Amino acid sequence: MNYQELPFDSQEILAGLKPWVLCESPTYVASSVDRMMDLAAYELAALGAEIERIPGRMGFGGSLRARLPHKNMGQPGILVSGHLDTVHPLGTLEKLPFRIEDGKAYGPGIQDMKGGNYVCVEALRQIVKAGWETPLPVTVLFTPDEEVGTPSTRDLIEMEAARNKYVLVPEPAKPDGGCVTGRYAIARFDLKTIGRPSHASWALKDGRSAIAAMARKVLEIEAMTTEDCTYSVGVFHAGQWVNCVSSECVGEALSMAKRQEDLDKGVEAMLGLNDASGDVIFEVTRGVTRPVWEPDAGTMALYEITKGIAKEIGFDLPHGSAGGGSDGNFTGAMGIPTIDSIGVRGAGLHTLNEHIEIDSLAERAQLAAGLFLRLD
Template sequence: MDVNTLPLCSDTMLEGLRPWIECESPTYDPVSVSRMVGIACDRLRALGARVEHIPGPPGLGDCARAVFPHPRPEAPGVLVMAHLDTVHPIGTLEKLPFRRKGDFATGPGLCDMKGGTYAAFEAARALAEVGHETPLPIHVLLTSDEEIGTPGTRALIEAEARKHKYVLVPEPGLMGRSSVVTGRYAIARYHLTAHGVASHAGIRLSKGRSAIREMAARILEIEAMTDEDCTYSVGVVHGGKWVNCVSTVCRGEALSMAKRQDDLDRGVARMLGLNQRDEDGSGFEVALSVVRPVWEPNAGTLDLYERTRRIAATMGVTLEHGSAGGGSDANFTGALGIPTLDGLGLDGELVHTLHEYIEVESLAYRARLMAGLMAELS
């Protein structure tokens, strides 16, 4: 299969992405995420796929699974796994509109990871259009909560992945068009609660103990624990209701990340060791939330990379690979030992910011990479 001859056009693909990007879908807005999943399912049906709607976990958007036409649709195959939730709140389009600027395009979730998901669909479409029957059926799993650590869909992901021989994840590329992801660091999330003692901030300030002050001190302590083996960061803080009251509760969320599982496990122990309550009820609590296990490449994953490297070479690209910080749902499938290749999505940068962008030409390029894998995996 010469992927260079496949009917794939970046300009056409970008225009097809417009309704995807203009349907904002932050994780914490399940109605919007479900609407986005519906748009993607409409596209799958238009391409002839059989689609199954999956009601979302409590408080989260819907999910879906699909399989493209194939003589053996129920056989273990190639699973394209993607999330359609984003970190961008409703209204981000006003500041980060879907817009092309020369060789680049912007929009919330365009790079992470709606564009890569759309490119994977187009890869399957292009193969069907030229009459190429893939050796294995191409399956799709769309989920709704990756950006908050996959608390509701991990079991679904693992169960679905176990049915298949390979997993392809069109998350953004690691270092531009010259790389894919073959491993992910381990990540743990935590819920933090600082407890204070109430008093009137104007009349009896000295009688109270501020939960906000406690949280502020703990943030400095937590982030100072960062070293080469494990990083710590606090990204969410909420505290207080009245400025004239000494705060009694302040809540936060923290994250630790490590290249090795043992280092993350030690990091978790350090975080849980911060738990402390005094007789007056003040103090600090840490509760472990969702955890992504470390994913280290096995022989199957490295074989997927070698195949992709050869496909890229036919397009004049020398493809590298490596492990990446920041989690993805590939952590779960890779940790299960299922051959998994991540970072197959679009080339771009500044994801999770108001400057997120893609390189437009990567739409066709990345679709060709995925089509080449779909065409030869058996």
């Protein structure tokens, strides 16, 4: 069973990927994510996979678990862990339409991470069509909430990973085309300022602006950034009427550190900002956290296999730890051999310039097929 004999074609893969990109699936619109899960479920069911739709909770969409037919189904094998939610709101296709230019394909979520998920499905499709059976059983788990820290499906991912020998995470390739063998720790925080309302024209001095207080706190929080631990505020909501002094403002902050102990100190520093002593109350509550994933011998052995397959295909596959966070944080931190960011090459993820390099579709499908056929 030589994976290099499989007929992967980037243009054909792109044609199959296009409907996934045209199905917008922002995290916070559960019905849209569920429609995206429908598309993926159909593709995997056509391969003969045992399909399980897992209801969503906490307001998020549902998940999809597909077990490929195998004589050893149910025994430890390979888990493909991917997410089908994106950061792009409904209507982004108007600003970022699916299009092809200069060997690149554009569209919301095409790089992060529908492209990588699709090439894994394509790899399995070609293996099934060839009539081959992988040495290990393969399970595909697609989840709906990675872009907001995986609050509703972390335990689902961890329980499924614990049943398997290896985890493949087809997040986008790094800018140098490399993969990820470790990830930094990440913590999220919910912020709130509570002020005193008043009429903004005839009683301005009576009010205490929650917006102004939050603006000062944003500067304070981001000034806490060091080489060991970074802080950023990415969400800020307040106000309904310009003629009212705002009484409440909410925000969200993110902290990242390369070492768990540095993140723990960062969490302590953030929680220490809680203050109810002044005219405006400032509240900080801790949200979801991704643990540090430090590569161990199992992950590095998996990397060496992956690197060898890439070399056979004809490209280098450097590796390293990275920020950004993914569901690989969870599986890698559990000590399960995990290889992350083996998805498609591209740039502009989370922006209106998100795109992939079309030629990388066949390349990465070959890489996935090589792993499915070689891991035992």
